[in-house]
Amino acid sequence: MPYPSEAGSDTAQPKFVRLCWIDLTGRVRCRVVHRTRYEKMIQSPPESILSLPACVMGLGHHDELAPGFGPAGDLYLQPDKISYRVLSYLPTHAMVMCSLLRRREADSHLQGTENQSASQFSPYPLCPRFILSSTLHSGMAESGVSYLIGFEIEVVLLKSLRPIIEPVDSGQHFWSSASSFRNGAAGLACIEKVVQHLEEANISVEQWHAASAPGQFELVLSPHAPFQSCDELIYAKELIYSVAHELGLKATFSPKPFQAARGTRSPVHVSLHKKYQQSSDSISQSGNPAASPPSPNGQFFL
Template identity: 30%
Template structure:
């Protein structure tokens, strides 16, 4: 037994914790959980806990359903929202096959595999997400429209407001779980919040995002409201994105930083951006996996940035240009670690393990293949005409889930990154979602057509 496992077992005893929740995710990013007693944990560390993989979406077929979850002691945390006399803790798990090998269906393993590839090239991949979401007065009943919990706008601060109290309680809970928060504020839509997590390696970040979403819903329940990460719950208000800052490090050195280079951005950084741009359309279905995701990207693409919520719809990059898909933020003089790039297409309802895996794969491909970085977009890309964008070589992202999955299914890069099993299941699931969506008759159609046709 290693030191981390010993620390977990000792902490359970010292703090009289009676239940340990073992967490993992399915292919779509839904959090799964199984509770074990502390007495069973030593065996879970060494042999895993068995479960029926065929009962989890995308994991296994009935005739190969036996699977194991093995807790990762490095992810151990006590859950701070349980008020029982004896607490509850949680750990993330790796999903294994009966022979102890990693499961091809485990999204966490998909990311680990890509991080190992980066490590073989000498890189550590760091990420810093800015997570947006809405707080509603209550969970809407079927057919009921959502109602924001407040009427605030961007950076609004009203003392003792419900939004302020929500963020304060949520951040305290995150900090109790050693998840560091860098910034928080009210976003542009009524009831919309943003909380930015501090930089961490991509696997830790993905684990933290899954915890974050669960914590936000727990805090909302405690306060009698409802938190949603739906990409665009309101047609008239901005959608919820998860702009993520990215960097590669070689040991302690920021590989994206080159003193004296344009924007202080190294050749490695420029290659990473070129890879993201080249493969942006292919990875969009993973970064924006829901029918509703494309309402965020495209519903207001022709409108101003304020109406569109700064969602990127076109494949380009720019220095401090928030209309670009990839933004190179302002460099802080004397701080080489501040050199980074920001990928702005992600929404906060994606599976972070798969999303970060394909983003990293695209960036590494650009570095390895020596992709050429096109000229930066200096203008407001939303404000350009279609002809002007074509003249500049700026192509659009997929405009629907259907277009995104058609592009993804032709991608060797995404297939290799996700692995055959996850790739095939993801596409089958998304095709089914699109077909179900296409069969719906919407209130818009009834209101517009029923009285006149």
């Protein structure tokens, strides 16, 4: 089981559940419901589905509305229960990732039938989970491969933003520096607590180290199937924000916090695997990638 906790289990009984979705700016947004409401949503989705204004996907970073989005219409949150996790850093809360649905116009031949409620919703075309699912199914159908994805998380920890941006721990800090992990270092305390909470949430951190920019650290997550990896990335970033806030710090994933220092990346590693055929090399046609050109699957990926 990739996800360690489920609603209704004896080991996980949070009071509140965060229904989370990703908007078009990459932000995590959520609605919070009581656990009993969440369980109703899982057990009888059509009757308990939660609605949102359709313009929510047109909101910018300051909630300004993008052109082409208006106030009319609704979207609906559909929890993906396999992504349910109790927050290891706040056990009274759980979070679950949601897909966005829209209501279909009722078909006359379905009115008054049992199938009507089951078919009255369809995926919202701009929903990131729907786009990821469609992309994966298309890739598997066309190329016959499955994917593993692994993320690296780079984050900068700050002591303050005003009057100047001040990184955590003003001592020597450079790529893979041991000096960044001296006893009592605030950066060490924060990252160590993050890794501990990730392990409690059954998210494996393969390694972590200081990065190049002041106050910058990197955590390498284990590779998994795309949806699990994406859900773990979202959980991990929310966790980092929360732990830093708890310790009086500010975590930022901004691409360029310091003009004169290296920026913050978001590396992703993707490997391709033949779905129905074992091969020592999924990209090249032989076991030696240097001795042969990419296979059709490799060319498709590149």
